[in-house]
Amino acid sequence: MVTLKIDGIQVEVPKDYTILQAAEKAGVHIPVLCHDARLNPFGACRVCLIEAVGNPRLMTACTTPVAPDMDILTNTEKLQRIRKTVIELLLVNHPLECPVCDKGGECTLQDLTYEVGLTKVRFEATPADTPVDHTNPFIERDIDRCVLCGRCVRICDEVVNIQAISFINRGMETMIGTAFDQPWNCEFCGQCISVCPVGSLNNRVYLFKNRPWNLEKTDSICGLCGCGCYIELETEGNELYRMGEVPDKGANHGNLCAKGRFGFEFVNSVKRETSAKIKAAGEAADADFEQAVVTVAEKVKSIKAQHGADSVAVLVSPRLTNEEAFLANKLAKDVIGTAGMYAVEPHSSFPDATYADIETSDAVAVLNLDVTEANPILGLAVRAAARKNEAALYVFYPSETALKRLVTKQFTGNPDEVYASMTRLVEGQGEEASVLEVLKKAEKPVAVYNPYNQADLWFVSELKKQIPGLKVAAARAKANSQGVLDMGALDAAKLKEGIQNKTIKALICLGENPSVRTGWADLSLDSLELLAVTDPFMSETAKKATVYIPVATYAEKDGSFTNLEGRVQSVNKALCKGLKTDAEVIAALAEKLGKALPSCSCEIRELIRKEVSLYKDVDFDGGLVKYADAVTGEFAKPAKAAAGEGKYFLYPSSLRLHSGSYTRWSPDLAKVYGEAKLEISPADAEELGLEDGSSVSVSAAGITKTFKVHVEKHMTKGCVALPEDYADTAEIFGKGRYHKVSLGKKG
Amino acid sequence: MKNIFDTLLLTEIFQGLGITLKHLFKKKITYKYPYEDTPIFPRFRGVQYIKTHENGATKCVGCYLCQKVCPSECIHIVTDCGPNGERLIRKYEIDLSRCIYCGYCEEACPVDAVHMGRDYHTTDSTRDNYVINMKTLSENYKKELANAQAKGEQL
Numbered sequence A: 001m002v003t004l005k006i007d008g009i010q011v012e013v014p015k016d017y018t019i020l021q022a023a024e025k026a027g028v029h030i031p032v033l034c035h036d037a038r039l040n041p042f043g044a045c046r047v048c049l050i051e052a053v054g055n056p057r058l059m060t061a062c063t064t065p066v067a068p069d070m071d072i073l074t075n076t077e078k079l080q081r082i083r084k085t086v087i088e089l090l091l092v093n094h095p096l097e098c099p100v101c102d103k104g105g106e107c108t109l110q111d112l113t114y115e116v117g118l119t120k121v122r123f124e125a126t127p128a129d130t131p132v133d134h135t136n137p138f139i140e141r142d143i144d145r146c147v148l149c150g151r152c153v154r155i156c157d158e159v160v161n162i163q164a165i166s167f168i169n170r171g172m173e174t175m176i177g178t179a180f181d182q183p184w185n186c187e188f189c190g191q192c193i194s195v196c197p198v199g200s201l202n203n204r205v206y207l208f209k210n211r212p213w214n215l216e217k218t219d220s221i222c223g224l225c226g227c228g229c230y231i232e233l234e235t236e237g238n239e240l241y242r243m244g245e246v247p248d249k250g251a252n253h254g255n256l257c258a259k260g261r262f263g264f265e266f267v268n269s270v271k272r273e274t275s276a277k278i279k280a281a282g283e284a285a286d287a288d289f290e291q292a293v294v295t296v297a298e299k300v301k302s303i304k305a306q307h308g309a310d311s312v313a314v315l316v317s318p319r320l321t322n323e324e325a326f327l328a329n330k331l332a333k334d335v336i337g338t339a340g341m342y343a344v345e346p347h348s349s350f351p352d353a354t355y356a357d358i359e360t361s362d363a364v365a366v367l368n369l370d371v372t373e374a375n376p377i378l379g380l381a382v383r384a385a386a387r388k389n390e391a392a393l394y395v396f397y398p399s400e401t402a403l404k405r406l407v408t409k410q411f412t413g414n415p416d417e418v419y420a421s422m423t424r425l426v427e428g429q430g431e432e433a434s435v436l437e438v439l440k441k442a443e444k445p446v447a448v449y450n451p452y453n454q455a456d457l458w459f460v461s462e463l464k465k466q467i468p469g470l471k472v473a474a475a476r477a478k479a480n481s482q483g484v485l486d487m488g489a490l491d492a493a494k495l496k497e498g499i500q501n502k503t504i505k506a507l508i509c510l511g512e513n514p515s516v517r518t519g520w521a522d523l524s525l526d527s528l529e530l531l532a533v534t535d536p537f538m539s540e541t542a543k544k545a546t547v548y549i550p551v552a553t554y555a556e557k558d559g560s561f562t563n564l565e566g567r568v569q570s571v572n573k574a575l576c577k578g579l580k581t582d583a584e585v586i587a588a589l590a591e592k593l594g595k596a597l598p599s600c601s602c603e604i605r606e607l608i609r610k611e612v613s614l615y616k617d618v619d620f621d622g623g624l625v626k627y628a629d630a631v632t633g634e635f636a637k638p639a640k641a642a643a644g645e646g647k648y649f650l651y652p653s654s655l656r657l658h659s660g661s662y663t664r665w666s667p668d669l670a671k672v673y674g675e676a677k678l679e680i681s682p683a684d685a686e687e688l689g690l691e692d693g694s695s696v697s698v699s700a701a702g703i704t705k706t707f708k709v710h711v712e713k714h715m716t717k718g719c720v721a722l723p724e725d726y727a728d729t730a731e732i733f734g735k736g737r738y739h740k741v742s743l744g745k746k747g
Numbered sequence B: 001m002k003n004i005f006d007t008l009l010l011t012e013i014f015q016g017l018g019i020t021l022k023h024l025f026k027k028k029i030t031y032k033y034p035y036e037d038t039p040i041f042p043r044f045r046g047v048q049y050i051k052t053h054e055n056g057a058t059k060c061v062g063c064y065l066c067q068k069v070c071p072s073e074c075i076h077i078v079t080d081c082g083p084n085g086e087r088l089i090r091k092y093e094i095d096l097s098r099c100i101y102c103g104y105c106e107e108a109c110p111v112d113a114v115h116m117g118r119d120y121h122t123t124d125s126t127r128d129n130y131v132i133n134m135k136t137l138s139e140n141y142k143k144e145l146a147n148a149q150a151k152g153e154q155l
């Protein structure tokens, strides 16, 4: 510890603190521009200059470490004068366009100009007028407003590790750009926008739509994937304008992915349904909510009377909040009288490693998962471990992934080879034996895996057995994938069986879209006498529904989600589109079936505390649930991964821009990635005479489908990949996740 | 006694009528609005107008500053991004039935667009007509300009 004085206030701080951190502790404000607590000190702007008594040189507070007995002055007349000149110099070429600049009102440069009381610039220079760059589909770049603080460059390097942008040119010509002025194609995470202190990088989804002082902010949790990012819903009236980051809250350190930052527009979508629909004689007609609920209740009653309670099933989506899932379970168990609700989520894996565990780990193995695409924030934690903590990083995946810049070693190859490689890892043979040694010797080893590959669980459980200290992270896909299981969801395999052998006659499907889920698309729902579906959109399943009820999205309800770390976080209602929440639908249905259930989230939360032992003492604002085991059950050593006869290996890929079917309703994401594309290696593409955008037919297991091609240089030769959760691809993946397929050029 | 006398003879009424009679022959100081306009003074603040560029495009850039500063919250703006990344004003409305003619909007405007005009004829039979949009505001500018030119003044 070091003791020093800041503006006369004595503080004691650890010796690796900077003067800025010490000042924060002393409660002294030092203006900053290029500093960001998430990034390494840089010292580009000189706004934070301070004076140390007895030292003639001025120092930057953000980069200078503290020393014992320093006597720091932060606001002397000399400093005020210098600070004013520093800002004045920044403004020399700065365009005077705050009224039309999206940053106006939340701009650090604007604030600093006011703070130092600058009203006139003494120098005469013509503000630059470079055309605005729109090559990035999500980010507007106006380099004239740039103050060259380097925050975007640093976050893209230090945190995201993509290094898409950097300083180019020198001296007065310096600007932020891509290598050789190539189009700006990157992860589209928008992290750079979030740190830009001025209006140089702007969110194109929000561009010119509103001004920051009009927006009301509600803290919540992103509902678009299992990472569970802490966000701020920025609304005016009942429109959602932005989904912003909150750097000092949540486990994601203010980092978001492209879906979260740019994919929220579906909440405002005009394509959302507004009225319930009842199908009679094959024709769906609008109905009011009351009517729809009564119809469902009547049907449920009559089917139950005829075929017994077990002929009615409730299926919940992992997009439901814990409270809603709990209520749905009550509906299934107490009101209808079945064994419980179902969810299409794997039942054998549980959260174990937290982001913090991964970030501080010294050896990470990523097993058969493209983690930065599937779960971007989990991916950032892996990157942080490798980058900041210099952890050994091993990636087992058919293609090269974005982690390739950081890996110690990657094991690529076709799915069979990847499985063979992981088998050697577990059995300590061959080249992979050394990886096992590293993991065994590591202080805090972590393995990240894909719980949706049932076969992979064998590797995880074997590794866990061999390395007692190993923590594992299951990359759960959806916002509340874990929560619905905790609320008691049963394995949906039974449900599928029931529908197939026609013992289940009525299905109440809350938000789930089984028609596009892997392993479900081949299931015909026609034999059902009642299919009641709730969904914000007319989904593939909703189209088949006897009764359809439009419902609220996560931005329109209160509740909580449990993320892939097992962290329970509160979701808060920020707007209202006049639609019922799933909880209200369930409560209304229960009432018609003769039992009152609460629909208010706080009442339900009390019930959860009483009835779900895992959640008895958990803090619903960021507390971790304690699970007994990370994986449960006995697993068999997987044989060959892929079935079939074709020449090419097909496996499901993850998409950074989409998670499930929700985000496909977002116009901005759909513009960049709309329909499912087949990824293929350049070598195979050449062999087949294919190029980007040409059509190809894919045949597997008796199904032939046509897709557009995307030639991807990271793909391994002999392998092709398709995204999951699309109507077209779901059919192919209906029979399993790995296939051998044959390809044929079309047209 | 005097009271009864006054009451019976209606003296107070005659006194009152006398005053009325006196004023009937005095010089008149009221105006017969709406047949006659009241004169207005140089710094009068009437219905707003928004200046246009020479090509007819509005000078307003849709910065929301007037909306923010307006104490009676009567300005409503909606902006958006155009197809070429330009700033578009989808809606600009002033609700004159709420406006208190304080002139703050004029003060706040950074681009010399919105101004307080000299027109005060706002009577109407429906509330809807009190909400004026960008088109009306631009037309107001033309009218104000013509009026000013007729008088040899500058806007």
Ligand code: SF4
Pocket: A094, A095, A096, A097, A098, A099, A101, A102, A103, A104, A105, A107, A108, A109, A110, A145, A198, A199, A200
């Ligand atoms: S970056 Fe800041 S100072 Fe520059 S024009 Fe935009 S709001 Fe104004």
Ligand code: SF4
Pocket: A155, A156, A160, A162, A163, A164, A165, A186, A187, A188, A189, A190, A191, A192, A193
């Ligand atoms: S969007 Fe993300 S990946 Fe792309 S330049 Fe910005 S920080 Fe880097």
Ligand code: SF4
Pocket: A222, A223, A224, A225, A226, A227, A228, A229, A255, A256, A257, A258, A259, A260, A261, A375, A376, A377, A659
């Ligand atoms: S990583 Fe997941 S939770 Fe986080 S912003 Fe992206 S979609 Fe939302």
Ligand code: SF4
Pocket: B069, B070, B071, B072, B073, B074, B075, B094, B098, B099, B100, B101, B102, B103, B104, B105, B106
């Ligand atoms: S005159 Fe005052 S009340 Fe009327 S629009 Fe302007 S700011 Fe608002």
Ligand code: SF4
Pocket: A099, B050, B059, B060, B061, B062, B063, B064, B065, B066, B067, B077, B105, B108, B109, B110, B111, B112, B113, B114
């Ligand atoms: S202040 Fe001026 S430029 Fe800004 S919105 Fe109002 S009228 Fe338009």
Ligand code: FES
Pocket: A031, A032, A033, A034, A035, A042, A043, A044, A045, A046, A047, A048, A049, A060, A061, A062, A063
């Ligand atoms: S904040 Fe210290 S130099 Fe920029």
